[in-house]
Structure formats: C-alpha cells, structure tokens
Amino acid sequence: MKKYLFYVLSFFTLFVYAQDRQLSLAADVWPPFTDIDGEKSILSDLVQEALGRMKINSTIETMEFAKIFIEINSGRFDGSPALWISDEREKYYFFSKPYFYNQLILVGKKGSDVSAASFDELSGKKIGVINNYAYGDFDKNQEVEVVSDLSNQKNLENLLSDKIDYMLVDALLIQYMLTYQLNDVTEFLAIGKKPLLVKSSHLALGKHVQNAKIILEHFDEKIKEMIADESYNRILELNWIKADVDGDGKMELVLGGNKAGTSAPQNIYGLMHDNSYKEKNPPQRYYVDGKLYETWDNIPNNYKLDLVVDSTPSIEDTYIRLDFLD
Incomplete structure (x- = not known):
C-alpha cells in the first residue's frame, strides 16, 4: 500500500x-x-x-x-x-x-593492427579521444598516451597525418560511415571488431x-x-537492438518494424547492457511485434521478409559524415 x-x-x-x-x-x-x-x-x-x-x-x-x-x-x-x-x-x-551504451572501437590507418582486446596491448601508442569526455582510466595503463582534441573530425585528421596511432570511435558512428562512406573507410581506415571501452x-x-x-x-x-513499442529502434534507425524487454535480467533481440530479414541477425548493436558484447553465448530470444519467441525458427514466416537497405543519405545523414584528407 x-x-x-x-x-x-x-x-x-x-x-x-x-x-x-x-x-x-x-x-x-x-x-x-x-x-x-x-x-x-x-x-x-x-x-x-x-x-x-x-x-x-x-x-x-x-x-x-x-x-x-x-x-x-x-x-x-x-x-x-x-x-x-x-x-x-x-x-x-x-x-x-543507462538508456544507451556508447561502444568505442579502435580505429587506425589502413594496415594498422586493430586487434587489441584491451589497452594493455597498446602500451606506447597514442590514442585520440575527445576533450573532457569521461573515458575512465584506460585499464590503468600508464603507458598509453592519450591525446585529446575537439572532435572525431579532428582526431581523424590527426590519425591520417600520423600525429596519433589510433582513435576511439563509437560503433554506431562507424555503422553510419560504413553505410554512407564505404569507399573512404575501406581506403583509409582499419577498424577493430569489438569495443575496447563501453560507456553508458x-x-x-x-x-x-x-x-x-x-x-x-x-x-x-x-x-x-x-x-x-519500437520507437527506440526507429529513432536510432536500427532494425535490431539488444535489450532486456521483460526485466528478467537476460537480453533479447528486439525488432523494430515488421521485417526481420530472411536469416537470424548476426551484427546486433547491444544498447542496454554494458558487458553484453563480451558474452560468449549471445541471446537467442526474439521480441517481435510485441511478442517473445524463444528461437529464430519460432518467429512466424510473415516477418521473415527481405530487408531493403537504403544507402542514400538523407539531408540529416550528410551532417554526420567525416571529411577525409586528400
């Protein structure tokens, strides 16, 4: 009462x-x-x-x-x-x-080794970050040289001019870049596979x-x-996110809209759990159109439709592009 x-x-x-x-x-x-x-x-x-x-x-x-x-x-x-x-x-x-998790990926120049799983593997390297952001202690590795600048754009310029060895970039920004600037990314950059740092x-x-x-x-x-109600996915423009929708402490894969694709999703942006990217066994339950399904096979076939990928940037999308040096 x-x-x-x-x-x-x-x-x-x-x-x-x-x-x-x-x-x-x-x-x-x-x-x-x-x-x-x-x-x-x-x-x-x-x-x-x-x-x-x-x-x-x-x-x-x-x-x-x-x-x-x-x-x-x-x-x-x-x-x-x-x-x-x-x-x-x-x-x-x-x-x-936390309502979102920024998953920071290691990015280097083309040909760089971006396989580091922790900052302990980056001793002696210069890492570009943004001024005054609360990144933390970088695994307490005193041998990593942290170089701060105003923005991702400035860090990219520093990277391409060899002033730094790597920069930390949010995985979602990388997803946008791979959609709208694929040629630039593949020509100039090497991108890590998993986040080195996750901030809520x-x-x-x-x-x-x-x-x-x-x-x-x-x-x-x-x-x-x-x-x-899927408005979260819509605002982020992501088809799938990973979140605990039923409050049981376990993650589900949440579909935005009604097109799940023809096969089980592989690359999910884990939004609501800061260690989910480290899990060896990813979540298998799916939340589709307000209902939970225990496996991909249980999802009705009428949702398993081909995804139409729109690679044409909107006016808003053009503003998030990073300019690569000539």
Whole structure:
C-alpha cells in the first residue's frame, strides 16, 4: 500500500511539475548523438521523446562541452541529455538509468593492427579521444598516451597525418560511415571488431532541479516503453537492438518494424547492457511485434521478409559524415 501511495504521489508531483515549466538542457556538438537543430541527434531525440511522453517540454542548446557543466552549475540550465557518469559528476548531478551504451572501437590507418582486446596491448601508442569526455582510466595503463582534441573530425585528421596511432570511435558512428562512406573507410581506415571501452549514456539533471529524482525515475519507465513499442529502434534507425524487454535480467533481440530479414541477425548493436558484447553465448530470444519467441525458427514466416537497405543519405545523414584528407 505504501509503495502504491508513493507512486501516486510521485506521479501527481510530476504532473504538477510538468505544468509549471520545461527542462532546459545543454549538449555539445557530438554527431550523430547530439547536435544543433536540424542535424541528426539521436540521443537528443530519444530524450525529448521520452520527456514529451511525460508531458514535460524540453529545449536543448548546444555549446562547447566544457561550458556545459559551468552553465548547469550556475542554474542557467537544468541538465544535459547525454552524459557519461564519473565520480566527480555524481557530486553535482542526478543520473537516469543507462538508456544507451556508447561502444568505442579502435580505429587506425589502413594496415594498422586493430586487434587489441584491451589497452594493455597498446602500451606506447597514442590514442585520440575527445576533450573532457569521461573515458575512465584506460585499464590503468600508464603507458598509453592519450591525446585529446575537439572532435572525431579532428582526431581523424590527426590519425591520417600520423600525429596519433589510433582513435576511439563509437560503433554506431562507424555503422553510419560504413553505410554512407564505404569507399573512404575501406581506403583509409582499419577498424577493430569489438569495443575496447563501453560507456553508458544518461539523462543528467543538476541537484538544484526540483523533483529531479522523480523526473528521472519516470524517464526510465518511458525509455522501457519506447523499446517495447519500437520507437527506440526507429529513432536510432536500427532494425535490431539488444535489450532486456521483460526485466528478467537476460537480453533479447528486439525488432523494430515488421521485417526481420530472411536469416537470424548476426551484427546486433547491444544498447542496454554494458558487458553484453563480451558474452560468449549471445541471446537467442526474439521480441517481435510485441511478442517473445524463444528461437529464430519460432518467429512466424510473415516477418521473415527481405530487408531493403537504403544507402542514400538523407539531408540529416550528410551532417554526420567525416571529411577525409586528400
């Protein structure tokens, strides 16, 4: 009964809050995850969709990454749509549960060895990362030289001009590049097969924000709804994702739309479990059109349709391209 009353009160509080104001959020230019208006911003879109379902209006302003924390701490902004957690940040912000996992792949120049399974294998190498992002301790390998710059574009330029040996790039950005810039990628780059580092993304709200914890609890529930109703897949433009849709602690493969392909999927972007990419036995259960199936063979044949791959970039897609040096 007490638990029921708590949820009733929290829902009422959230309803009142939603009528009072909107959330002002700040993010950096980090395509395709967060970006300025009119450009592909999948994490911004996910967050604003979830908040909209809570009847909370939200705005997202882009700025330099380091400035985000200054502006939130000053009270000008309420939080940020996509932050990685660190001990230092938890002093000032409340975080949602992870709603996305950035899976960082090792990328080198064509011909480079990108088979490293850990940073221990990269002693003496220069690794390009983005300024002020909370990457962590790189497996406590003091012999890895971390070189920070402003963006993936700058890191790519540093890589191709031999200023660094490797760069860390999100697997989803690589998927987009392989779709829209295949010739450039195959000519210039070597790409690792598995993530070296996985970081969870969260909606973060400053501790000064009224009812921040309640807002984040309801946000977590809306993300679950979005996975179940396939809007999560749609926003990320992914046919399959890996997530725990039934809350049993085990991962399922979740289909977006009604076309599963003619054979069981092989390359799945594991979104909701930071160690899932290390699993020797991948999940076998499938969530299709609101129903769970224990095996691929159990999925009705009317879903096993050929996928039509659209390799023509939309106007939004063109903004996430990286420019390769001549």
